[in-house]
Amino acid sequence: MKxxxxxxxxxxxxxxxxxxxxxxxxxxxxxxxxxxxxGGAGGATAARYIAKxxxxxxxxxxxxxxxxxxxCFFSNLYIGxxxxxxxxxxxxxxxxxxxxxxxxxxxxxxxxxxxxxVTLAGGSALSYDKxxxxxxxxxxxxxxxxxxxxxxxxxxxxxxxxxxxxxxxAQIEAMPEGGTFxxxxxxNPFRCPPxxxxxxxxxxxxxxxxxxxxxIIVADPKEKFSKMALFQExxxxxxxxxxxxxxxxxxxxxxxxxxxxxxxxxxxxxxxxDACNVIPAMKAGRIAEMAGVTDGNWAPVNANxxxxxxxENVYVLGDxxxxxxMPKSGFSANSQAKVCANSVRGALTxxxxxxxxxxxxxxxxxxxxxxxxxxxxYEATEEKIAKVDGFISATGESVDLRAATYxxxxxxxxxxxxDMFG
Amino acid sequence: MRRIFLTTLLSLGFASQxxxxxxxxxxxxxxxxxxxxxxxxxxxxxxxxxxPSLNGVFDRSAGAAEGFRYSNAMERxxxxxxxxxxxxxxTFIENPRNLVSGTRMSxxxxxxxxxxxxxxxxxxxxxxxxANIPEAAPTAKGLDHDFDPEILAISGDPAYGEYLSNECTTxxxxxxxxxxxxxxxxxxxxxxxxxxxxxxxxKRLHPVMQMMAGRLSNEEIAALAAYFKSLDQ
Ligand SMILES: Cc1cc2nc3c(=O)[nH]c(=O)nc-3n(C[C@H](O)[C@H](O)[C@H](O)COP(=O)(O)OP(=O)(O)OC[C@H]3O[C@@H](n4cnc5c(N)ncnc54)[C@H](O)[C@@H]3O)c2cc1C
Numbered sequence: 001m002k003x004x005x006x007x008x009x010x011x012x013x014x015x016x017x018x019x020x021x022x023x024x025x026x027x028x029x030x031x032x033x034x035x036x037x038x039g040g041a042g043g044a045t046a047a048r049y050i051a052k053x054x055x056x057x058x059x060x061x062x063x064x065x066x067x068x069x070x071x072c073f074f075s076n077l078y079i080g081x082x083x084x085x086x087x088x089x090x091x092x093x094x095x096x097x098x099x100x101x102x103x104x105x106x107x108x109x110x111x112x113x114x115x116x117x118v119t120l121a122g123g124s125a126l127s128y129d130k131x132x133x134x135x136x137x138x139x140x141x142x143x144x145x146x147x148x149x150x151x152x153x154x155x156x157x158x159x160x161x162x163x164x165x166x167x168x169x170a171q172i173e174a175m176p177e178g179g180t181f182x183x184x185x186x187x188n189p190f191r192c193p194p195x196x197x198x199x200x201x202x203x204x205x206x207x208x209x210x211x212x213x214x215x216i217i218v219a220d221p222k223e224k225f226s227k228m229a230l231f232q233e234x235x236x237x238x239x240x241x242x243x244x245x246x247x248x249x250x251x252x253x254x255x256x257x258x259x260x261x262x263x264x265x266x267x268x269x270x271x272x273x274d275a276c277n278v279i280p281a282m283k284a285g286r287i288a289e290m291a292g293v294t295d296g297n298w299a300p301v302n303a304n305x306x307x308x309x310x311x312e313n314v315y316v317l318g319d320x321x322x323x324x325x326m327p328k329s330g331f332s333a334n335s336q337a338k339v340c341a342n343s344v345r346g347a348l349t350x351x352x353x354x355x356x357x358x359x360x361x362x363x364x365x366x367x368x369x370x371x372x373x374x375x376x377x378y379e380a381t382e383e384k385i386a387k388v389d390g391f392i393s394a395t396g397e398s399v400d401l402r403a404a405t406y407x408x409x410x411x412x413x414x415x416x417x418x419d420m421f422g
Numbered sequence: 423m424r425r426i427f428l429t430t431l432l433s434l435g436f437a438s439q440x441x442x443x444x445x446x447x448x449x450x451x452x453x454x455x456x457x458x459x460x461x462x463x464x465x466x467x468x469x470x471x472x473x474p475s476l477n478g479v480f481d482r483s484a485g486a487a488e489g490f491r492y493s494n495a496m497e498r499x500x501x502x503x504x505x506x507x508x509x510x511x512x513t514f515i516e517n518p519r520n521l522v523s524g525t526r527m528s529x530x531x532x533x534x535x536x537x538x539x540x541x542x543x544x545x546x547x548x549x550x551x552x553a554n555i556p557e558a559a560p561t562a563k564g565l566d567h568d569f570d571p572e573i574l575a576i577s578g579d580p581a582y583g584e585y586l587s588n589e590c591t592t593x594x595x596x597x598x599x600x601x602x603x604x605x606x607x608x609x610x611x612x613x614x615x616x617x618x619x620x621x622x623x624x625k626r627l628h629p630v631m632q633m634m635a636g637r638l639s640n641e642e643i644a645a646l647a648a649y650f651k652s653l654d655q
Contacts, residue, residue, distance in 0.1 A: 049588070331592060338588040354585045357637075361593075361630055377633055389636060391629035404501045408593075408630075411602025415593045 031059040032348040035118050035128040037108045039064030042134030042317030042333035044420040049341035051099040057349045061102040070161035073330045079169045080202030094422035111291035130344050134317040135285025137191050143281035146257040154259035155276040171275040178213040179274035182264045185220040186279045191319050191328045193226035198364040204239040218245045219266045221253030233395045234366035284320035298322035303380035304356050305343035306336050315340045324384025331360045356380040363409035371406030451544025464548050479506050480549035495524030502627045513625050523617050576644040583649025607653050614647040
């Protein structure tokens with residue numbers, strides 16, 4: 001079905017919800033220009049919404065180095081054997097052909113906020129009226145002693161999906177009978193709070209099938225984690241005796257790895273491992289820091305429109321931000337992108353700006369047809385994005401409800417990827 | 423396929439504070455049951471017909487009569503934890519699509535509260551221990567049917583609805599496909615409004631949708647209904 005998306009532009013908007021939108025015109029050089037850096041959950045959504053809703057009035061350029069975006073969401077399901085890698089791969093063709101987004105496959109290497117230009121690795125410069133940064137995460141140097149990016153083949157992070165995820169899965173499948181898989185989990189705040197624990201579940205699922213005497217050790221610098229009761233119940237019920245989770249109170253934060261020797265030292269005790277997933281502490285994607293919009297590891301933003309606290313012409317989305325109560329998830333980045341798109345359009349074309357509303361739901365798969373979820377709605381306050389209401393799956397839910405929850409997550413995956421890429 | 427079955431405004435008439443009282447007149451209920459009898463049997467030897475046997479329906483989980491094939495929509499609702507209590511039956515009989523938009527029960531509902539009380543008093547006779555059926559606590563959610571027919575008269579602003587719909591399309595596909603999350607495009611406006619209010623009032627149990635609908639005002643629900651309906655053309 002083809003929709004007439006533009007039909008309602010220009011009709012009067014609900015008086016109850018209107019905020020005054022100041023009219024600002026692109027800087028006198030024809031169409032207003034928006035540059036989006038990063039074509040992930042935040043950036044692709046923002047580019048698509050601005051292009052789709054602006055009736056051709058805004059020139060949207062998306063800068064993204066990779067031609068194929070592998071979603072981190074559902075990459076754990078690939079590790080567990082529930083998805084093929086191709087099913088989590090997306091291209092930018094529709095954004096370009098259907099929505100007129102100018103997609104440039106290159107790295108942004110610097111931002112000049114005074115001149116309002118972005119320089120690309122290929123040498124060219126792009127000027128903007130509004131810049132949107134959604135570069136995701138990078139890792140904090142030295143976060144896990146013994147590990148750096150050069151070790152990512154021996155001990156993959158698989159926290160940016162694609163070849164890293166394939167590598168990790170292959171290493172897990174190549175483990176000797178009864179071998180050991182270790183995960184070094186990250187400290188807060190980090191991308192996808194339930195992500196490491198869903199991954200542990202999926203690794204256990206795969207090993208139970210192909211290597212049932214294998215062991216899983218998780219060294220965690222935290223004392224508790226997202227959906228902890230649900231995961232621990234699931235691990236006890238489905239992977240009994242396989243998973244040893246070592247939290248902060250048992251020295252899980254005192255970790256060192258040796259990627260050559262393939263050993264992991266936890267609280268002084270050295271263990272030989274056959275596969276090891278190191279997920280280091282995270283910070284905003286480097287370009288945010290280079291643009292000078294970070295404070296510490298993250299980029300602070302205003303809750304009402306995701307604009308940077310450092311620069312009203314720069315917006316930051318998704319994992320790279322510090323915004324308040326929302327978890328760093330693809331759902332959150334997508335939700336923030338739509339608020340930002342509405343505001344950017346309003347600023348550049350005078351279209352109606354409606355009040356921000358944010359939400360998030362994160363599903364995790366524990367075992368076949370055993371899905372759980374957690375979610376919340378949020379509002380913008382002066383200070384931050386603040387949680388309004390929320391829910392979480394309960395322990396002891398029926399098999400049918402868990403299966404229905406998993407089916408929903410599959411539906412959501414198709415929904416959010418259609419919302420990002422068209 | 424969902425049945426599209428237009429309701430009149432009147433069939434939604436749970437405008438005022440309506441409390442489902444148990445003091446109905448079962449004799450009168452028996453006569454009213456004729457409206458159901460084309461599809462349902464109840465009493466000794468009752469069998470499944472077009473609809474399931476209604477013996478023992480009180481306190482039973484929805485969609486749980488052995489040997490009856492329910493619609494997918496009813497099964498989804500049942501999985502969500504709906505149990506037939508006095509209150510949920512009252513809501514269902516008032517308009518089945520209050521609780522299950524895609525139900526196969528093609529019945530427009532009974533608007534009159536007294537009629538529903540009487541009918542339920544009759545149906546109670548065929549449940550295990552009618553004397554012990556717990557009354558819904560007065561504070562139970564959903565007892566205040568704050569659904570006013572005027573809500574349906576609000577004409578939604580589709581431009582605002584389009585903005586609000588951005589929040590929905592992270593899960594619901596605009597293409598109208600159901601890959602695990604139900605389609606919400608091309609619905610009759612009434613059904614859409616009824617469904618969202620049922621989540622908002624916690625008559626429908628799904629936690630995600632209760633949360634999403636929970637913060638929508640009546641005007642916002644109307645705007646969303648108008649927008650999603652407008653995708654029709
Ligand atoms: C294992 C795992 C499971 C997850 N599961 C879920 C889930 O179930 N649900 C959920 O909602 N979220 C999930 N997430 C989280 C989700 O993937 C992220 O929160 C989301 O991708 C964040 O979006 P983003 O736009 O901030 O960053 P990303 O989606 O990472 O996009 C950033 C993009 O920017 C590009 N980029 C970076 N620097 C530059 C530059 N200098 N120039 C140009 N481009 C650049 C990158 O190539 C990348 O494509 C999961 C994450 C992981 C790791």
